[in-house]
Every structure is written in structure tokens, then in C-alpha cells.
Amino acid sequence: MLNLLLVVAVVVWFALLYPLARHRLETRLGPLNGPVAVPFALMSIFALLPLVFNVPRDDGNAVLDQGLTASNIALVAMTGLTGLYLAVRIAVDRRVLLVAFSMPYLPFTLMILVNGVSTAWSIVPTYTIYRTVELAIFTLASIMIFDRSDIERRLPNLFATFIVLWLIATAPIILDNLAHGIVFSSAKHNLVPYLCATYAFLVIFDDRIRHRGAHLLLAFAGFVIAGSAASTAALVAAVPGIMVASQHRRLRLLGYAGFTVYLAAFVVLMGGLSAFPALLDVISTVLQKPPEELADATGRGTFWPVFIEATKDRFVGAGYAAGDRFIQLLIPTTALAETLARDAVFISSSHNMLLSAWAGTGVIGIGLCAMVLGAAMRWGMKLDRAGRRLVATCVFFLILNGMTTPGIFQDWNINVLTFVGVLAYARIGALRCEPAGALARDTAPFAVRRAAPA
Secondary structure (H helix, E strand, O other): OHHHHHHHHHHHHHHHHHHHHHHHHOEOOOOOOOOOHHHHHHHHHHHHHHHHOOOOOOOOOHHHHOOOOHHHHHHHHHHHHHHHHHHHHHHHOOHHHHHHHEOOOHHHHHHHHHHHHHHHHOOOHHHHHHHHHHHHHHHHHHHHHHOOOOHHHHHHHHHHHHHHHHHHHOHHHHHHHHHOOOOOOOOOOOOHHHHHHHHHHHHHHOOOOOOHHHHHHHHHHHHHHHOOHHHHHHHHHHHHHHHHOOOOHHHHHHHHHHHHHHHHHHHHHHHHHHHOHHHHHHHHHHHOOOHHHHHOOOOHHHHHHHHHHHHOOOOOOOOOOHHHHOHHHOOOHHHHHHHOOHHHOOOOOOOOHHHHHHHHHHHHHHHHHHHHHHHHHHHHOOOOHHHHHHHHHHHHHHHHHOOOOOOOOOOOOHHHHHHHHHHHHHHHHHHHHOOOOHHHOOOOOOOOOOOOOO
């Protein structure tokens, strides 16, 4: 009965109270046009530090039983340093904080606030509150980087800079794998392909970008080096994305229907690719992956049922990030060992965007998923054809790729960075299409009046 009441309460919230909360919290600000160099440097160091400095763990509970490693402490220090920088910037110009309450950022900001509230019922409260603070800090830093009036011109260069930094950080791994004949996934990273794909779509759809050939070559190289089978399969998102961006209603409906069908097929193949041996052999050859690894979705087909079983009764989740990271606290280790190999007992992630949201904040998290992705699509549809194609394709790609990765709902990561870039692109483009003076109204509850954008 309690779970039923919780579900009803969540439905009422999204149906009745969310529009009211949005009306009260939404701000109307022009482009932030803040500094780029410092937040970009801080964000890049934080994102790439684990690639060059990481103390390995042998136990999923190690952070609870053994405490923080040197690399953990370094990341916490970077979070604190970035938070201090943002605090100084907010003291100088509070628009830095208020812009996070502008559409289409607002649903993601509300999600962060709900993540913080989930500390009250988290299985590891300290972990949940830290991850929430970390997400808030680096999301705000990402907004500061991308929210600018010339984002259409600067976005490809910002993406290119980060990919180059990632390639430099992983160069030893890349060179070693290339020496052994491994090209695809020579520096495998499940999150970088979304950045590279978004970068490529941006360059392909917008013919105003200069040096398009060089940009495409870099995006392709990054995608292949970081790529995975799931990210490669997700590239088909470009087809329904282009259809949904059309001005013709029937074509848009066909695009949504086509994406829905492909998503269902995508999920089925992840769990049952072994039923199609010919297709499995082709994919294995092209992606240089062992057939047995692809057949079981790299183990996901085994531990997803265990993950779902462990969280099935937690309708409001087990705490943001903690429910995903410490799933072994929700189910006896012996039960995990019966299903999984002993060295795979300690799962640190569900490797699924929707399952991560469910584990963290339950049905609330699933509802927020819909709000966040829906807001991105609605604002993307306000742009010109190139903008509509970019946003629709990037949202569809994120959903498909998120079936095998944490996506944007487990912690701050490269996917969140990329998604914020897409939101900024949609926001600034949509503002440019609004009538003159549209930003001049007061914004409740902050009562802040924004000056005309620079």
C-alpha cells in the first residue's frame, strides 16, 4: 500500500506540481558569456585525472571499508577547488547560479535538487551527498563554459579541445594497443563516443562551421579509438533524428515510431544477440570483439536481472549514485555469487541510464529522465533545421547509448558535459528566435531582471 501511495504521489507531482514549480523557479536570462579558460581547465583535469592517476580497487565496498585512495582524494580536492571558483564567480555575478534555473537546464537542476533530497533515504548518505555536490558543481561549470552568445561558432572548437586532451591522456594506451593490431577501442571509453558523435553531427548538420574536414577527422578518430559496439549501433539515431527535425508532421511521426522500433530491437539484441550467429560474427569481425563478449553484452545480460531484483521494491530508490554504486548492500553477496562469477560480484554500475535513475531515486528518477530529455527535445525543435537535427539526433543517440552506459543519471561525467553543451546550443538558439524584449520580464522567485545580452 505504501508503494502504491508513493507512485500516486509521484504521478500527482509530475502532473500538477511540476508545472507550478517550473513557473515559480524558471528564470529568463540572456547568454551568460562568462570566462571559459579556468572552468574548462578545472573540468578537464577532473574528467581526465582518473585516466592518468588511479589507484585500483579489488572490492566494490573498498571505499567504505578502506577509505579514500590518493586518486579519490585528488578528485575530491578538484571538486572543492572548482566549487570555490564558482563561489567566487557567483559572489561577483549571481547570474552564474541563476542561469541553471533557465530552460532547458531547469529540469536537470531540479533533478540535482531531488538527488540531494534522496540523501535522507540513501543506503550510503555521505556518498549520495558528495556525488550530488559534485554533480551540481561540474554541471554549473559546464553551463558557464557553454552558455554564450557565440556557442554555434565555439562549440565545435570546445569539443575538439577536450577530445585532443583525452587523446593525449590516453596516448600510452592507444600506442600499446595499436602495436598489437587493435584499432577499434584502442583506448576504450564508454562515455567518450557520445561526445565524438555529437561533435560529428554538429559539423555534418551545420555547414557554416569552418575546417569541417579536419573536425570530422578528429571526431571519427576519437569515436573509433573510444568506441564500443553499443555506441556504433547507436549511430543509426541520425536517421530518426533527421526525420523528427522535419517540418512535415507525418515525417516527424514516422521518425518517432522508427526510433521506438529501433530502440526495442536494440534492447532485444543486447540480451539475445547469440540467437543471430551470422550477425554476431559480422559485428565481432568489424569491431574486433570476441563473439562471446558481444553475445552477453559484456556481462550486462547476466547482472541486469540481479540488479533489477535487488532494487525492485525501492520505489524511491536507494539514494542517488549510492543505489547504483553499492548495489551489493541491497542483496546478499552470496546471492550475487550464485549468478555471477566471483570476480564480478562487486558491481559498481548498472551500465544502463534508466536503471541508474531507478536505483538512485526510483519512479521520481524515471519521471525526471522524461522531463530532462523532453525539455531538450522541445527546445531543440525551436531552432533552424540544422539545430533541430542536431538536438534530436543527440537525444536519440544518448538514449540508445545509455542502454549500456550510466548516461547522464549516475554521476557527473563526459556525457553530462556533452549534454549540457547541447542544451546550451538549444537555449541560445531559441533565445535568438524570441521577440525583442522577451527577456525583460521579472523572474520569480528571484525577481532578477536580466540586461540585454552582450
